Amino acid sequence: AQKITQTQPGMFVQEKEAVTLDCTYDTSDPSYGLFWYKQPSSGEMIFLIYQGSYDQQNATEGRYSLNFQKARKSANLVISASQLGDSAMYFCAMRDFGNEKLTFGTGTRLTIIP
Amino acid sequence: SAVISQKPSRDICQRGTSLTIQCQVDSQVTMMFWYRQQPGQSLTLIATANQGSEATYESGFVIDKFPISRPNLTFSTLTVSNMSPEDSSIYLCSVARSGGITDTQYFGPGTRLTVL
Numbered sequence: 001a002q003k004i005t006q007t008q009p010g011m012f013v014q015e016k017e018a019v020t021l022d023c024t025y026d027t028s029d030p031s032y033g034l035f036w037y038k039q040p041s042s043g044e045m046i047f048l049i050y051q052g053s054y055d056q057q058n059a060t061e062g063r064y065s066l067n068f069q070k071a072r073k074s075a076n077l078v079i080s081a082s083q084l085g086d087s088a089m090y091f092c093a094m095r096d097f098g099n100e101k102l103t104f105g106t107g108t109r110l111t112i113i114p
Numbered sequence: 115s116a117v118i119s120q121k122p123s124r125d126i127c128q129r130g131t132s133l134t135i136q137c138q139v140d141s142q143v144t145m146m147f148w149y150r151q152q153p154g155q156s157l158t159l160i161a162t163a164n165q166g167s168e169a170t171y172e173s174g175f176v177i178d179k180f181p182i183s184r185p186n187l188t189f190s191t192l193t194v195s196n197m198s199p200e201d202s203s204i205y206l207c208s209v210a211r212s213g214g215i216t217d218t219q220y221f222g223p224g225t226r227l228t229v230l
Contacts, residue, residue: 033215043204045157045221047115052216091156095215100145102219104157 002027004092004105012111013082020067021077021108023092031097034075036066039089039107048090051075079110087112116141116209118222126228127197134193135225137207142187147208147219148180157206163190197229 003026013019025034036048051059051066059066067076079086089109093102117140127133137146148160160180161169169182184190194201207222 031215033217035218037221043151043206043224043226045206045208045224047218047220050216050218093219095217095219097215100210101147101159101162106156 002029002032002094002096002099002103004094004103006092006105006108008108009106010109010111012113014113015084016081018078018080019082019086019110021079021090021092021110022074023076023105024072024074025092025094026073027094027096029096029098033095034066034068035093035095035102036064036075036077037091037093038086039091041088045091049077082112084112084114086110115218116143116220118207118209118220120205120207120222120225122225123223124226124228126230128230129198131197132193132195133197133227134191135205135207137190137192137222139188139209143209143211144187145210145212146184146190147210148182148190148192149206149208149221151204151206151224153202160192160205194227197227199229201227202229203227 005024032053034051038046049061049064063080065078089107091107092105119138121136146163149157160175161171163169163182163184181193204224206224210217210219
């Protein structure tokens with residue numbers, strides 16, 4: 001069974017600094033996809049970035065990048081030059097082959113301090 | 115990506131009543147999912163709704179409590195029946211085109227439900 005672990009319930013980061021949000025996963029399937037979502041206080045879930053298990057390079061999307069370490073089964077989200085608007089809950093999620101549904105971690109609440 | 119709308123955006127309901135939440139997508143999608151997010155918690159999948167077939171419910175969720183309709187490829191409804199305060203949550207509709215490992219799942223804005 002697939003499992004996602006986010007060990008940081010909350011983080012406080014100074015504005016303009018980089019921040020790394022941790023995510024480890026467990027699956028026995030060699031084919032899987034990893035996703036990060038942002039949930040502001042409004043409640044919507046915003047897709048940020050995707051990493052496939054066979055991707056050779058770490059995914060990047062603007063200020064978001066994914067530090068994918070396959071052997072360690074970790075997929076940490078890196079946000080560069082943090083902004084006040086980055087304050088939100090961040091969820092890591094995974095889908096493996098043949099499993100149409102996403103499994104979510106417990107989330108990390110990120111607060112950016114001015 | 116897909117543009118997803120949900121109605122209502124929020125509601126306050128009395129115990130014992132039912133509420134139907136609508137989810138509309140701007141394009142045809144194969145897979146639709148309904149999630150519940152209780153206060154301070156992560157997302158929990160209620161059911162998967164594919165057009166033309168009965169919804170598939172996750173462990174702990176039953177059709178009598180959460181009936182779902184999926185009449186076409188752009189629309190679905192979730193009903194929360196005989197509500198109790200424990201049903202107070204954000205309910206999120208989500209869609210995916212194929213459900214493959216590379217297929218991004220997009221979410222609607224959510225429905226904030228408070229049951230008194």
